[in-house]
Amino acid sequence: MSKVVKIKKGLDIPLKGEAPKELRDMPETGRFAIKPPDFKGLDLKLKAKQDTEVKAGDVVMFDKKNNDIVLVAPVGGKVVDVNRGERRRILEVVIETSDPREVIKHQTKKLEEYTHDEIIQLLLESGLWPYIEMRPYGIVANPEDKPRDVFISSFETGPLAPDLDFAMANEKDDFFNGIKILSKLTDGEVFLGLKAGNPGFFEETPGVQKTYFSGPHPAGNVGIQIHHTKPLAKGEKVWTVHPQNVAMIGKLFEKGEVNFERVVALTGSHAPKRGYCKARIGTELLPCLKESGTSEKLRYISGNPLTGLQILRTGFLGFYDSQVTVIPEGDEYEFFGWAAPRFNQFSASKAYFSWLMPGKKYEISANLHGDERAFVVTGEYEKVFPMDVMPVQLLKAIMIEDIDEMEQLGIFEVVEEDMALCEYVCTSKIEVQNILRKGIDLMIKETM
Amino acid sequence: MKASVRTYGKTRVSTLKINRMKPLRRFLDKIKPQFEKGGRFEKLHSVFDGFETFLYVPNTTSKNGVHIHDVIDLKRTMGTVVLALIPALLFGMYNAGYQHFESVGALADQGFFDIFWFGFLKVLPIVIVSYVVGLGIEFIFAQVRGHQINEGFLVSGMLIPLVMPVTVPLWMVAVSTAFAVIIGKEVFGGTGMNIFNPALMARAFLFFAYPSYMSGDQVWIAEKADAFSGATPLALGALGEPQAHSAMDMLIGFIPGSIGETSVIAILLGAFILLFTGIGSWRIMLSATIGGAVMGLLLNTFAVNPFMEIPWWQHLIMGGFAFGIVFMATDPVSASQTTKGKYIYGFLIGFLAILIRVVNPAYPEGVMLAILFMNVFAPLIDYYVVQGNIKKRMKRANVSANA
Numbered sequence: 001m002s003k004v005v006k007i008k009k010g011l012d013i014p015l016k017g018e019a020p021k022e023l024r025d026m027p028e029t030g031r032f033a034i035k036p037p038d039f040k041g042l043d044l045k046l047k048a049k050q051d052t053e054v055k056a057g058d059v060v061m062f063d064k065k066n067n068d069i070v071l072v073a074p075v076g077g078k079v080v081d082v083n084r085g086e087r088r089r090i091l092e093v094v095i096e097t098s099d100p101r102e103v104i105k106h107q108t109k110k111l112e113e114y115t116h117d118e119i120i121q122l123l124l125e126s127g128l129w130p131y132i133e134m135r136p137y138g139i140v141a142n143p144e145d146k147p148r149d150v151f152i153s154s155f156e157t158g159p160l161a162p163d164l165d166f167a168m169a170n171e172k173d174d175f176f177n178g179i180k181i182l183s184k185l186t187d188g189e190v191f192l193g194l195k196a197g198n199p200g201f202f203e204e205t206p207g208v209q210k211t212y213f214s215g216p217h218p219a220g221n222v223g224i225q226i227h228h229t230k231p232l233a234k235g236e237k238v239w240t241v242h243p244q245n246v247a248m249i250g251k252l253f254e255k256g257e258v259n260f261e262r263v264v265a266l267t268g269s270h271a272p273k274r275g276y277c278k279a280r281i282g283t284e285l286l287p288c289l290k291e292s293g294t295s296e297k298l299r300y301i302s303g304n305p306l307t308g309l310q311i312l313r314t315g316f317l318g319f320y321d322s323q324v325t326v327i328p329e330g331d332e333y334e335f336f337g338w339a340a341p342r343f344n345q346f347s348a349s350k351a352y353f354s355w356l357m358p359g360k361k362y363e364i365s366a367n368l369h370g371d372e373r374a375f376v377v378t379g380e381y382e383k384v385f386p387m388d389v390m391p392v393q394l395l396k397a398i399m400i401e402d403i404d405e406m407e408q409l410g411i412f413e414v415v416e417e418d419m420a421l422c423e424y425v426c427t428s429k430i431e432v433q434n435i436l437r438k439g440i441d442l443m444i445k446e447t448m
Numbered sequence: 449m450k451a452s453v454r455t456y457g458k459t460r461v462s463t464l465k466i467n468r469m470k471p472l473r474r475f476l477d478k479i480k481p482q483f484e485k486g487g488r489f490e491k492l493h494s495v496f497d498g499f500e501t502f503l504y505v506p507n508t509t510s511k512n513g514v515h516i517h518d519v520i521d522l523k524r525t526m527g528t529v530v531l532a533l534i535p536a537l538l539f540g541m542y543n544a545g546y547q548h549f550e551s552v553g554a555l556a557d558q559g560f561f562d563i564f565w566f567g568f569l570k571v572l573p574i575v576i577v578s579y580v581v582g583l584g585i586e587f588i589f590a591q592v593r594g595h596q597i598n599e600g601f602l603v604s605g606m607l608i609p610l611v612m613p614v615t616v617p618l619w620m621v622a623v624s625t626a627f628a629v630i631i632g633k634e635v636f637g638g639t640g641m642n643i644f645n646p647a648l649m650a651r652a653f654l655f656f657a658y659p660s661y662m663s664g665d666q667v668w669i670a671e672k673a674d675a676f677s678g679a680t681p682l683a684l685g686a687l688g689e690p691q692a693h694s695a696m697d698m699l700i701g702f703i704p705g706s707i708g709e710t711s712v713i714a715i716l717l718g719a720f721i722l723l724f725t726g727i728g729s730w731r732i733m734l735s736a737t738i739g740g741a742v743m744g745l746l747l748n749t750f751a752v753n754p755f756m757e758i759p760w761w762q763h764l765i766m767g768g769f770a771f772g773i774v775f776m777a778t779d780p781v782s783a784s785q786t787t788k789g790k791y792i793y794g795f796l797i798g799f800l801a802i803l804i805r806v807v808n809p810a811y812p813e814g815v816m817l818a819i820l821f822m823n824v825f826a827p828l829i830d831y832y833v834v835q836g837n838i839k840k841r842m843k844r845a846n847v848s849a850n851a
Contacts, residue, residue, distance in 0.1 A: 013516065159516075233845040305515040327516065329509055333473060337505030338523035349520045351528045351725040366509040370521025371501060371596055374640030377525060378785040379729060392785065393834055408838040416513075423514045427525050428640075433513040 004196050005228045007215030009386040011348055011421055015159045015305065016361040017269040017325075019276055021166050026264075026277040027287035028100055031080075033092045033316035034060055034071050034282055037309070039130055041139025041444065042069060046090060048079050057104035057127070057258070060093055068143065072127030074260040074282050075102050092316065100280070101259075108256035111180055119181055123249065126258050130319065131245035135226060135238050137440045138415030147239040149188035149230065152179075154202035154243050155195040157220030158304040158417075162265035162323050164243055165200025167276055171247040172201050178250030182241060183207055193225040202243070218386065223418040227387045232413055244322055264317065268305070268325040269363040270298050279317055285324060286314050297329040299366045306420040307433070330365020338370070348384070348425050373428040381432075384421040389413055391422055395432065398439030403446055406439055415440070476500055494590040498597035526599040528727050532718035533606050533775065537575075539714040540707035541567035544614045547669040547704055551676035567614075570670045571707055574609040577618050581625045582608070589634045600639030600646075600781075601629065607647035607775060610708025611768065611816075612654070613667040620658060624650040644823045645782045648816055655816070663812070668704035678704045682767040685755040686809035698765045709771040719774040728778040731787065732794035736773040739798025740764055747806055755806050763802050772815035773797065782823045786833040793829055797822045 036044045043064040048054045054073040063069040077097030085091045106126055114122075120143045123129045134141040141147070155164055168175060183190045189209045194202055196214035203210070211229050213219045222240045226232060241249070244262045251257055260281040266274055272291035279288075289300060290313070301308035302318040305325050309318060317324065334340075346354045346362040354360070381391040389410040397405040416433035423432035482488045483496035500506075502523070510517060544567030549555040555563075582605045590597045608625055632649035633642040655662045665679035672678050681703060684692045693703050701711025709715075722728025744760025751757040763769060777783060777797050784793035797818050804814030811817055 015516070231844060234842070235845065299509070299515060301515055308515065310515065325515075331507045331509050333504040333507050335473075335504055337519075338521055339527060342519055345519045347519045349518065349524075349726060351520055351524050351727060364516045366515045367505075368508045368510055368517050369505060369519045370517075370523065371506060371508070373522050373596075373598060374638070376522060376600065376640045376781055377727075378780040378783070379787060379790075382787060388837065388840070390786065390834060390837055393830075408841065409834070410841050420514055424516060425518045425520075427518075427520050427522055429517060429521065431513050 002194075002210045002212055003229075004212040004214065005225075007213060007219040007224065007228070007386045009383055010157075010216035010218055011384045011425065012157070012216045013159045013305075013348075013364070013424065014346055014354075014359075014361045015269070015327075016363050017267050017271060017274060017327075018160050019162065019265040019267045019271075019274045021163065022275045023263065024275060024277050026279045026283070029284045029287050030077070030097050030100055031094060031284040031316075032074050032077075032097065032100075032280065032282040033094045033284070034073075035092050035316060035318060036061065036090050038319040039071070039140055041134075041137065042130070044071070044090070046082065046093065048073070048093070050079055050082050053078050054095065056102045059127075060095075061090075063140075066142070068124045069129055069140065070124065070127055071130065072104070072258075074280055075100055094316075100283075104258040106252060106256045106258065108253060111177060111253055114181070114184065114253065116184055119184055119253075122252065126252055128245070128249055128252060128258065131241060131248065133240050135223065135232060135240060135415070136412030137444060138223075138240075138417075139444070141239050145237055147186045147188070148236050149238045150182050150186050150190045151193070151222050151226050151229075151238055151240045152182075152190065152208075152243060152246060153193040153220055153222040153225050153240075154199070154205075155193070155220045156304075156323075157217035158306055158323075159217070160265070160267035160323065160325060161220070161304060162263070162267075162276065164322075165198075165202065167263035167265065167322065168244060168247060169201070171244075171251075172204075174247040174250035174254065175202075175243060176205060176250065177254045178241075178246035178248070179205055179208060181249055181253050182239075182246065186239070188238075191225070191229055193220070193222065193229075195220070215386070218418055218421060221418055223413065223415055224386055227389075227413055234407060234412060242320065242322075245320075262322055264321070265323045266326075267323060268301075268327045270296070270328055271324070271326040281317060281319055283317050284314065285311070285317055288324065289313050289326065297331065299327050299329045301325040301327070305364070306424060307417045328363065328365040330367035332367070334367075334369075349427075368429050370427075370429050372430065375428055375430065377427045380425055380427060381419075381422040384425055385419060387413065387418065391419060391432075394439075395430070395435050398435050398442075401442060403443065406443060407447075411436075411439055411443055473504065476503070491591060494595065494597055495587050498587065498590070501596070522599045523602075525727055526602040528721065528725050529603045529775075530606050532721040532728075533603075533610065533708070535714040535717040536610055536708040536711065536771065536775075537571070537606065539701055539711040540610060540614075541571045543567065543701055543703075543710055544570045544670055544707065546702055547614075547678070548671055550702075551669050551672040551678065553673070567670075570614050571609065573618055574612060574614075574616065574621050574707070575606070577621045578608040578625050579605040581622045582629050585626060585629045585634070589638065593638070595638065598639035600633075603779075604628070604633075604646040604650075607708075608650045610771070610775075611647060611651045611706050613662065614670045614707055615667045616654070616661060620654055620661060624653045624657075627653045640781055642781055643827075644820055645776050645779045648776055648820055648823075651816055652820060655813070665704075668706075680705045680767065680812070682805060682812035685758065685766070685806075686812050688754045695762055695765065698762070706768060706771075709768040712765045712770045715770045715774050719770075722774065722778065728774065729780070729783070729790055729794075731790040732778050732783060732797075733773055735791045735794030736777055736798035736801075737764060739795035739800075740769060740773075740802050741798070742795075743799045743802035747802065763805070767805065768813055768815045769798075769801060769805075772801065772819055776815075776819050777822075782826065784826045784829045784833075786830045788836075789826070789829040789833045793822055793826055796825075 044061040056076040061071040075097040081094035083092040132141040192208040196212040394409040545563035628646040628650035632646040669678040744763040801815040801818035
């Protein structure tokens with residue numbers, strides 16, 4: 001009998017702009033990019049310099065600490081741009097191609113015959129390794145570790161999140177094969193988190209420990225699921241993989257193919273043509289976004305509005321993202337906004353009136369709706385954070401850089417996405433995810 | 449502009465709305481540079497910023513982290529608390545007039561508005577002095593520290609008058625407010641960092657520095673006739689005559705006392721707003737009520753004098769108890785911050801408040817002292833709650849290490 005975990009704390013933000021379940025092809029483009037900031041925990045060095053020609057599958061960047069971890073070119077072509085930010089940190093490596101449909105081929109054999117080391121080897125070579133993430137800290141896993149367990153959440157609950165059962169309908173077998181491969185990488189179990197009441201085809205997955213979850217966001221976050229199934233203790237490591245990436249791994253080992261293609265949801269109140277489309281990781285999004293026929297200033301996000309990264313209209317799809325969101329920028333003054341009734345704006349607090357209109361969906365812009373302040377209100381984060389971790393105390397420990405206390409309070413159990421809702425509801429507009437990442441970076445520096 | 453007027457429907461309405469607001473916005477944008485670094489009024493930057501953000505929610509958008517934010521901010525939160533205090537304030541004004549006319553025996557000759565107007569004129573100056581002095585100090589500190597002005601004093605500035613007797617001299621209001629803001633708050637780092645509730649600091653300061661203006665039976669009624677007794681229920685209780693005011697009087701509030709504390713009904717209206725919006729902690733209010741009731745029952749059980757004999761539930765509507773636990777104990781900064789801690793914190797406030805009130809007649813206003821006392825202990829309570837959480841997590845580590 002499978003376990004059902006009811007998540008009570010959390011919040012589903014009623015955003016306008018869900019993607020209708022219509023699948024279409026994305027308009028083709030020849031520009032692709034690898035974005036180093038996507039990869040947490042890697043210290044990447046550029047191998048394919050500006051203006052060099054690369055073949056699909058060639059190494060473009062590699063990790064300085066472990067040279068076996070590589071990022072490969074999704075397509076063959078020429079490195080046309082290396083965009084840098086502060087302190088010359090590389091932000092984007094742009095490749096232009098004439099053949100955007102190219103598929104990378106690898107030698108394969110029967111799934112059952114792969115040994116642990118061979119699996120690691122092929123994952124590294126193929127450039128799919130970074131899809132295996134590690135807890136604690138949500139960084140790219142270390143191939144030398146043997147994780148306690150592997151955790152996969154088969155559904156997303158974030159705002160406007162894609163329906164994975166729909167998006168992955170054609171990848172069912174790839175997903176099952178990926179699970180088989182992953183189960184060889186751990187001595188423990190593969191845990192699969194399912195959506196209670198609507199698990200989709202994931203329910204048929206063989207060879208996994210199933211746990212059903214019900215409740216609001218962040219019930220679909222793998223970190224929350226780990227906490228409620230088999231929580232991490234200090235020093236333990238588990239690996240996590242997003243279902244779409246599990247399918248990519250399955251495809252690699254069964255068919256020997258890597259093409260970095262996946263179904264991406266185009267969402268948000270101001271997205272030009274909402275829906276699901278097939279797109280490749282790193283693809284330029286301009287063809288999707290250029291039709292947004294409005295004069296309003298817009299914000300483009302690769303990912304969801306809580307955890308995604310802001311991109312330009314000419315930006316690229318992130319390595320881990322299966323959602324692109326467009327919302328208004330909202331950089332406007334609001335006359336006596338704090339005192340106004342704000343009937344058309346959503347608040348999780350009953351100090352406004354959105355509780356009167358359950359079910360109503362809202363356009364929400366990127367406006368902060370206030371200034372940053374010290375912590376004043378208490379008990380607010382706890383309402384949207386379904387973990388037995390004390391969020392405010394943890395953040396304060398991070399602010400004073402008390403490593404022992406950070407560890408005791410469970411920093412190894414959380415990553416930014418788990419606490420993103422705290423940042424959303426924060427009356428004092430504190431940058432929760434930013435602070436948490438600083439704490440995690442400090443932990444990595446001091447303890448790993 | 450012409451083009452936008454010619455278009456119809458939605459565009460037109462929104463353009464009109466923006467145009468109506470625009471002159472003020474344009475004016476602010478025009479003078480803004482003078483208040484920025486290098487400008488002529490650089491030293492007034494915090495003040496300008498305070499007024500600007502009061503008029504307009506700023507146009508800042510998120511730079512990292514979440515892209516969308518809830519519309520609630522500290523201005524709304526504090527504004528809601530001030531709103532919750534309005535019933536107590538209005539009743540306090542009316543009651544100030546009521547007590548005066550009753551004491552001089554002229555109540556029957558006065559209309560509703562005459563009574564209210566008398567109290568209004570007595571109370572309003574106290575409110576103004578409290579806000580002017582408190583906000584003035586906040587502005588100075590914000591500017592010196594290079595901070596933005598914090599909204600915390602919007603509430604403190606309203607709480608301070610409500611816990612004062614109506615006859616308090618205005619200079620005392622000024623001194624105690626200054627004491628509360630500087631010693632009670634700014635020395636700790638400003639709003640969010642203080643250990644004690646600032647409004648209670650103001651009251652405690654006056655209580656100990658000028659006891660004759662803060663206790664006895666002469667201070668609670670403005671321009672009282674000498675012959676009239678102006679004793680509060682608590683003072684009478686301490687004298688062994690606890691039943692001089694009926695429970696109904698205490699519930700409705702036509703009795704002598706601090707400006708905002710007398711009407712339990714007005715306070716409950718405020719409590720409803722705080723609880724419904726979730727801005728006041730129900731955990732603290734509930735556990736404090738239970739704590740008070742438990743102590744009341746204990747005193748009933750072992751009663752040796754008339755004050756100990758009064759029914760336990762009357763303690764909850766007597767004196768400043770209701771006002772204290774609804775508006776003071778729930779101050780999130782000086783209260784316990786952990787969920788479990790709030791239950792303990794609240795319970796002990798209620799428990800101690802009634803104990804101090806009844807057992808130590810020198811301090812009839814036990815609630816004030818109980819809350820200040822528990823303010824000191826709130827971090828300790830939180831410490832143990834946090835340690836409990838840590839222990840649980842460490843146990844998990846030991847289990848897996850031994851497995």
